[in-house]
Amino acid sequence: MAGSKTWKVGLLYVLAFAVLFVMVFPYLYMVLGSLAPWNEVDRKLIPSSLTLRSYEWLFQGGEDVVPRPWLRAFFNSLLVTSASTLLMLVTAVMVGYALSKVKFKGRQWVNNAILFQMFYPSIILLIPLFLIVRYFGWYNTYWAMILPKAVNLWAIFMYTNFFRSIPDELIEAAKMDGAGHFTIIRRIVWPMSRSITTIIFLFLFMERWVELLWDMLVVNNEKMLTLNVLLAQMFGPYGGYPGPMYAASVLLTLPILILFLLFSKNFKEGMQFILK
Amino acid sequence: MNKHAAKVGWLLASPYLIYSAIFFLIPLFWALYLAFTNWNLISPEYETVGMQNFLDAFFSPSVRAAFWVTYKFMLMFVPIVIAGSLFLALIIHHLPRWKGLFAVGYFLPYLASGVASSIVVKGVISYNSPLNQFLRDALGWDIDWLGSPILAPLVIALMMAWKFVGYYALLFLSGLESIPKEVYEAAEIDGAVGWKRVWHVTIPMLYPSFYTVTILAVGLMFGIFTEPYVLTGGGPEYATHTWQLEIYNQAFEKLNAGYGTAVAIINSIVTFASIFVFRKVLEKWGGKHGWE
Numbered sequence: 001m002a003g004s005k006t007w008k009v010g011l012l013y014v015l016a017f018a019v020l021f022v023m024v025f026p027y028l029y030m031v032l033g034s035l036a037p038w039n040e041v042d043r044k045l046i047p048s049s050l051t052l053r054s055y056e057w058l059f060q061g062g063e064d065v066v067p068r069p070w071l072r073a074f075f076n077s078l079l080v081t082s083a084s085t086l087l088m089l090v091t092a093v094m095v096g097y098a099l100s101k102v103k104f105k106g107r108q109w110v111n112n113a114i115l116f117q118m119f120y121p122s123i124i125l126l127i128p129l130f131l132i133v134r135y136f137g138w139y140n141t142y143w144a145m146i147l148p149k150a151v152n153l154w155a156i157f158m159y160t161n162f163f164r165s166i167p168d169e170l171i172e173a174a175k176m177d178g179a180g181h182f183t184i185i186r187r188i189v190w191p192m193s194r195s196i197t198t199i200i201f202l203f204l205f206m207e208r209w210v211e212l213l214w215d216m217l218v219v220n221n222e223k224m225l226t227l228n229v230l231l232a233q234m235f236g237p238y239g240g241y242p243g244p245m246y247a248a249s250v251l252l253t254l255p256i257l258i259l260f261l262l263f264s265k266n267f268k269e270g271m272q273f274i275l276k
Numbered sequence: 277m278n279k280h281a282a283k284v285g286w287l288l289a290s291p292y293l294i295y296s297a298i299f300f301l302i303p304l305f306w307a308l309y310l311a312f313t314n315w316n317l318i319s320p321e322y323e324t325v326g327m328q329n330f331l332d333a334f335f336s337p338s339v340r341a342a343f344w345v346t347y348k349f350m351l352m353f354v355p356i357v358i359a360g361s362l363f364l365a366l367i368i369h370h371l372p373r374w375k376g377l378f379a380v381g382y383f384l385p386y387l388a389s390g391v392a393s394s395i396v397v398k399g400v401i402s403y404n405s406p407l408n409q410f411l412r413d414a415l416g417w418d419i420d421w422l423g424s425p426i427l428a429p430l431v432i433a434l435m436m437a438w439k440f441v442g443y444y445a446l447l448f449l450s451g452l453e454s455i456p457k458e459v460y461e462a463a464e465i466d467g468a469v470g471w472k473r474v475w476h477v478t479i480p481m482l483y484p485s486f487y488t489v490t491i492l493a494v495g496l497m498f499g500i501f502t503e504p505y506v507l508t509g510g511g512p513e514y515a516t517h518t519w520q521l522e523i524y525n526q527a528f529e530k531l532n533a534g535y536g537t538a539v540a541i542i543n544s545i546v547t548f549a550s551i552f553v554f555r556k557v558l559e560k561w562g563g564k565h566g567w568e
Contacts, residue, residue, distance in 0.1 A: 009372060016367050020381045023442065026396045027384070033399060042399040045406045091291040104285030110292070117300055121544035123499070123520065127527050127537050128303035128310060151295040181284050210389035212502045213520070217528060232391045235398075235506050242399055249392035256387050267383070268376040272450045 030253065033246035041243045054243035058251075065241075068230060069223060074251060077227040080145045080215070081208045087150040088204050089197065095151075096159025097185055101171055111160070118153045130217050144218035145226070149208060155200050158274065162196050163189060198263050199270040206256050227252050311541050313534040317527070322534070329538035339539055341514035342522040343546065345429065349518070350497045352433035357493050358486070360441040365448030366474070379449065382442035390502030393435055398507060401431065422508055425515035432503045432516055440496070444489045451485030452478070483567045487558050494554050498547040519543040 029045075034054050036047035041054075061067035098104075099111055129148060138144035166189065174184050190197075215226045225233070231248050238245050286293075311329055315322035333339045368378050385393075400407055401421040411417040422428045455478065463477045501520035504510055510517035510525075523543065527536030 012367065012370055016371060016378055019364060019367060020378065023382050023385055023438070026388070026393060026400075026438070029400065030392065030396050033396075042402050042405050043409075091295070094288045095292045098285045098288035102281055102285040102288065104282040106282075107285060110289050113296070114292070117296065120300075120304075121540075121547060123523060124307045124537070124540045124544050125300065125303040126523065126540065127533050128306035129299060130528075131306065131533075132298070132303060148299050151292055151299075156292065181288070206387050210391075210502075212389075212391060212505070213524065228389050228391055231389075231395070232502075232506050235391070235395065242395075242402075245395050246399070249389075249395050252389055253387070253392050257384070260384075260387055261380075264380045266376075268379045268446070268449075271379075271446050272453075275447055275450055 027253065027257070030246050030249050034243065034250045036243065038243050041246070054247040057241070058244040058247045068234060069225075070227070070230065070248060070251065072223055073225050073227040073230040076142075076224060077209060077252075078255075080142060080226060081205060083142070083146045084149045084208050085201065085204045087146070088152040088155055088208075089201060091151050092155035092159045092200070093185065093190065093193075095156045096163050097181070097189060099156075099160045100163035101166070101168070101184075101189075102181065114153055114156055118157065126213075126217075133218055138218070140219050140221045140224055142224070145215055148214070149211075152204060155204060158196065158200055159193070162193055162273070166192060195266055195270055196273060199267070199274055202260060202263055203274075205259065209256050307537050307541070310534050311538040314532075315534045317531045317533040325534070329535045330542065332535065333539050333542055338514060338517060338522055338525075339542070341517045342519045342543075345514065345517050346497050346500075346519060346546075348429055349433055349500065350494060352430055353436055353497060354490065354493045356433065357437045357440055357444060358489055360437055361444035361489060362448050362479075362482075364441055364445035365452055366478075368445065368449055369452045379442075379446060382445055384442065385439045386443045388439060390435075390439075391506055393439065394503055394506040397431060397435055423512055425512055428508050428512060429516050432500070432507065435503055436496070436500070440493070444492070447489055447492075448482060448485045451482045455481045480565060483562050483565065487562065490558060491551060491554060495547070495551055498543065498550070519546075 032045075032047060033041050035050045035052070036044070036054075037049060037051055038053065040047045058070055059067055095110075099107055099114075133139060133144045133148065136143075138147070170188060171184055174188055179187070210228055211226075212228055212232055216229045216232065219225055219229070222230075227248075231245075231252055234245070234248070312324050312326060313322050314325045314328070364382050368375050368382070371378060399405060401419075402408070408419065411419060419427065421431055459477060459481060460473070463473055468476050498519055500518040501524070504516040504518055504521055505524070508516045510521050519539075520543075523536050523540050526532045526539055
């Protein structure tokens with residue numbers, strides 16, 4: 001009986017690792033493709049030797065191919081994503097606190113407006129949003145990529161729900177001690193929400209990082225493109241250079257993977273709060 | 277005191293209010309107006325054309341393609357992603373150790389940019405790739421993956437399933453963890469063990485998770501853009517031509533801003549109606565089996 005149990009658990013682990021392999025296989029394929037000799041890219045699963053030629057080519061260009069501003073694009077992505085994510089977090093904490101811990105007339109009304117907006121199909125807004133950004137003179141600027149993505153309804157919703165679970169007595173006690181709302185947010189509410197902030201931050205960051213359609217619409221100056229957009233634009237022209245394309249994909253994917261693995265300590269528990 | 281609270285409340289909520297006024301309300305009304313014009317994004321002159329855009333869209337082959345392609349994607353993606361994520365959740369749930377570790381590992385595909393995964397897929401199915409070499413040499417199959425109107429959407433559906441299974445598995449996992457032990461004990465007395473137990477006890481108890489995952493997966497199908505934009509351009513013959521691709525093409529490639537907006541409105545109505553029908557069907561099924 002005990003023997004059959006161990007046998008079953010062993011099989012389960014084999015299965016678990018097999019699935020894990022399938023899930024990370026495309027990442028492995030990408031990394032190996034970026035390091036393989038050019039005549040083996042997409043022809044051999046395991047390259048016979050490793051080389052940095054694809055990365056060198058990516059940044060320096062080759063024969064009659066002018067290099068694209070990949071590093072600049074990487075920097076653009078980092079700037080736009082960080083700024084946008086930070087704004088989304090700060091505004092979500094502010095609004096979430098107001099909607100859960102400050103009793104004011106109109107609170108329910110704002111709550112309903114947010115819920116309505118969350119379920120409103122954003123695709124209808126795409127074209128007029130583009131026109132507004134152009135009207136403000138933000139076309140080809142970082143503002144176009146940051147400000148229309150400075151507030152996130154889902155994040156507000158998450159913080160509102162989380163702050164509701166913080167006992168009111170705690171806030172009242174702090175008020176008794178003379179603390180204002182901003183002090184309460186900074187000293188009590190913000191430190192208490194560290195675990196959920198990590199998860200919300202990760203989601204906002206990675207979704208912003210891989211945005212394609214919007215960033216593609218509001219920028220056409222090559223120097224302002226995000227890495228994801230530049231990569232999408234080179235998909236056709238660099239079709240004959242798969243090695244460098246894998247190198248650029250690694251450049252796009254690695255930061256987000258590292259960030260995620262760094263912050264994923266209590267991922268499963270944090271996610272289960274988010275998904276409730 | 278109350279006045280003070282009102283001040284602070286509105287002050288803290290102001291980022292949302294300002295943002296929504298500029299980036300939600302104005303575009304909302306603008307869209308409703310644009311959809312009835314023939315504006316081309318550039319010229320200063322344009323006129324209102326009544327229902328013309330909506331009529332044109334109704335008879336347009338590319339809009340009709342987008343309409344049907346979405347359901348084709350659904351037919352492929354939804355069963356694959358549901359079966360896959362349930363399978364992953366069952367694995368994680370039954371592991372005695374390292375649950376969190378595997379949950380993280382299975383979630384990794386969600387981090388991938390659709391552009392980067394399109395590059396990988398393009399390589400994996402390229403003519404001389406190890407996969408195609410194997411299929412040719414071992415089985416004699418010479419497959420033009422992206423040239424086939426069935427395989428091209430299937431490739432994209434599989435890519436998206438790869439990306440989302442780990443995410444949806446977490447939803448099933450919290451469903452699994454919320455099933456009380458007593459239910460299993462009672463089932464055991466009735467003789468339900470092993471796969472029988474999974475089929476007759478676990479899966480029916482997971483109805484709320486099925487409901488959520490199905491609605492999420494269905495909703496996702498109305499917003500596909502990156503993968504077909506990069507990988508197939510909507511082809512072959514509109515086989516992967518999605519709503520978002522159609523709206524993007526009309527508004528920003530052909531510069532029909534008014535018409536594009538009308539298509540976006542139609543897309544939203546179709547999305548709402550489809551999700552509504554799915555919810556009703558699922559709720560009816562759930563109601564019959566003791567869920568409300």
